[in-house]
Amino acid sequence: xxxxxxxxxxxxxxxxxxxxxxxxxxxxxxxxxxxxxxxxxxxxxxxxxxxxxxxxxxxxxxxxxxxxxxxxxxxxxxxxxxxxxxxxxxxxxxxxxxxxxxxxxxxxxxxxxxxxxxxxxxxxxxxxxxxxxxxxxxxxxxxxxxxxxxxxxxxxxxxxxxxxxxxxxxxxxxxxxxxxxxxxxxxxxxxxxxxxxxxxxxxxxxxxxxxxxxxxxxxxxxxxxxxxxxxxxxxxxxxxxxxxxxxxxxxxxxxxxxx
Amino acid sequence: xxxxxxxxxxxxxxxxxxxxxxxxxxxxxxxxxxxxxxxxxxxxxxxxxxxxxxxxxxxxxxxxxxxxxxxxxxxxxxxxxxxxxxxxxxxxxxxxxxxxxxxxxxxxxxxxxxxxxxxxxxxxxxxxxxxxxxxxxxxxxxxxxxxxxxxxxxxxxxxxxxxxxxxxxxxxxxxxxxxxxxxxxxxxxxxxxxxxxxxxxxxxxxxxxxxxxxxxxxxxxxxxxxxxxxxxxxxxxxxxxxxxxxxxxxxxxxxxxxxxxxxxxxxxxxx
Numbered sequence: 001x002x003x004x005x006x007x008x009x010x011x012x013x014x015x016x017x018x019x020x021x022x023x024x025x026x027x028x029x030x031x032x033x034x035x036x037x038x039x040x041x042x043x044x045x046x047x048x049x050x051x052x053x054x055x056x057x058x059x060x061x062x063x064x065x066x067x068x069x070x071x072x073x074x075x076x077x078x079x080x081x082x083x084x085x086x087x088x089x090x091x092x093x094x095x096x097x098x099x100x101x102x103x104x105x106x107x108x109x110x111x112x113x114x115x116x117x118x119x120x121x122x123x124x125x126x127x128x129x130x131x132x133x134x135x136x137x138x139x140x141x142x143x144x145x146x147x148x149x150x151x152x153x154x155x156x157x158x159x160x161x162x163x164x165x166x167x168x169x170x171x172x173x174x175x176x177x178x179x180x181x182x183x184x185x186x187x188x189x190x191x192x193x194x195x196x197x198x199x200x201x202x203x204x205x206x207x208x209x210x211x212x213x214x215x216x217x218x219x220x221x222x223x224x225x226x227x228x229x230x231x232x233x234x235x236x237x238x239x240x241x242x243x244x245x246x247x248x249x250x251x252x253x254x255x256x257x258x259x
Numbered sequence: 260x261x262x263x264x265x266x267x268x269x270x271x272x273x274x275x276x277x278x279x280x281x282x283x284x285x286x287x288x289x290x291x292x293x294x295x296x297x298x299x300x301x302x303x304x305x306x307x308x309x310x311x312x313x314x315x316x317x318x319x320x321x322x323x324x325x326x327x328x329x330x331x332x333x334x335x336x337x338x339x340x341x342x343x344x345x346x347x348x349x350x351x352x353x354x355x356x357x358x359x360x361x362x363x364x365x366x367x368x369x370x371x372x373x374x375x376x377x378x379x380x381x382x383x384x385x386x387x388x389x390x391x392x393x394x395x396x397x398x399x400x401x402x403x404x405x406x407x408x409x410x411x412x413x414x415x416x417x418x419x420x421x422x423x424x425x426x427x428x429x430x431x432x433x434x435x436x437x438x439x440x441x442x443x444x445x446x447x448x449x450x451x452x453x454x455x456x457x458x459x460x461x462x463x464x465x466x467x468x469x470x471x472x473x474x475x476x477x478x479x480x481x482x483x484x485x486x487x488x489x490x491x492x493x494x495x496x497x498x499x500x501x502x503x504x505x506x507x508x509x510x511x512x513x514x515x516x517x518x519x520x521x522x523x524x525x526x527x528x529x530x
Binding site (some may be wrong): 052054074078079080081082083084085086088090092093094095096097101105106107108109111113116117119158161165 | 426428429431432433434435436437438439440441442443445446447450451453454
């Protein structure tokens with residue numbers, strides 16, 4: 001079964017000559033790990049951010065649960081976003097707030113406006129937030145200021161925040177690009193485990209081929225706003241890689257050894 | 260246009276001399292205009308010295324018998340400042356979101372709110388006080404209103420600028436959770452800039468205490484009323500006492516408020 005159907009998706013940023021996304025058609029499988037590959041500027045971020053409408057694409061359809069989210073009104077979009085967690089390269093936590101408060105932010109779509117303004121979360125919200133913190137092994141940091149944590153810990157808080165939404169899908173926009181190699185593995189392991197246990201569809205963009213091969217059940221290659229590869233990892237041959245990244249002498253930098 | 264170009268590139272001593280002469284002429288003219296309009300003259304100042312010395316001599320010793328009345332006035336001044344600052348901040352905060360480009364995308368609303376802030380701020384507290392005394396009568400309440408209106412402009416502007424410094428990526432992360440617009444503003448923006456807001460409010464509270472000392476001059480309550488009364492009745496000894504109480508009050512409020520502000524900054528740094 002497919003979780004997300006994308007049809008004829010195109011987008012052009014204001015003041016740019018070429019389109020950031022060019023007529024993209026893609027089916028993303030449910031409960032699978034889809035890894036997006038592509039050079040910086042190839043449109044991975046724009047694509048991911050179109051799925052939860054952080055960016056408003058100019059045309060096309062994105063169908064989740066038989067609902068075209070690009071045709072939805074504000075309220076419906078908020079409802080759909082509730083079921084889509086998102087993780088960012090720079091973590092994007094409210095640094096002044098505590099770890100717990102940041103995770104509770106993942107519950108904001110479940111509280112009504114007035115109690116929400118005064119951070120009156122329900123005891124169920126707190127239970128879920130604490131549970132998510134346990135899942136990412138940060139329970140003892142619950143009352144620390146988020147800004148005081150290390151990069152790897154911050155990304156785990158961000159994962160807990162996404163998990164607190166009880167999402168069906170998690171979008172991860174270069175989730176490990178600001179972490180060291182060891183933390184890259186640990187963070188991806190954690191993300192994979194959580195998505196498997198909760199049956200969450202994961203769509204993540206990565207820059208390291210070896211890392212991508214470790215986790216991907218499906219790979220999508222992008223170049224200049226177009227999809228140039230869409231298959232299982234085993235089909236990603238050297239020829240396909242050149243289609244994605246172009247010719248380069250520096251394959252070792254992508255983690256592709258022995259080229 | 261074509262005439263200025265060669266003038267700028269040609270560094271001939273002639274044109275430079277011309278420009279200097281022209282600049283001097285403009286400066287001299289401005290000062291002549293200002294001096295003849297204000298009767299400022301050295302003879303005036305010299306002639307005035309004995310009178311000033313006489314007035315200062317008559318101020319001593321300060322008349323301490325009125326101290327109770329002054330303390331009541333000083334307390335009222337601080338009360339006016341507290342209420343004026345609070346009222347101003349409460350009105351400024353919600354309005355400031357309408358004047359922040361990253362929250363308000365409708366240009367007309369954004370521009371209109373900014374203009375409102377400019378008008379409130381451009382008019383001095385004492386002028387607002389004159390207007391409110393005329394509208395609601397004498398007493399501390401028009402003073403509170405005068406401070407509040409001025410602060411809506413001043414704080415509103417600083418608040419909206421603080422809102423515009425909020426990290427757009429953090430805001431996007433809160434949007435992505437599915438939170439409603441209001442909750443995004445509260446949890447994505449307000450919680451980031453809270454210390455800035457507290458800092459501005461305390462700073463403007465200090466400013467308000469200083470401003471409130473003179474509101475009494477136009478009948479809008481506080482210790483300024485005592486000052487203007489003593490001056491009008493030529494009670495120089497009372498004037499000195501009033502000035503001393505005023506100074507002590509302003510210094511004390513500044514110290515305490517600065518201490519609280521520092522504490523907030525420090526707590527932020529340690530956490």
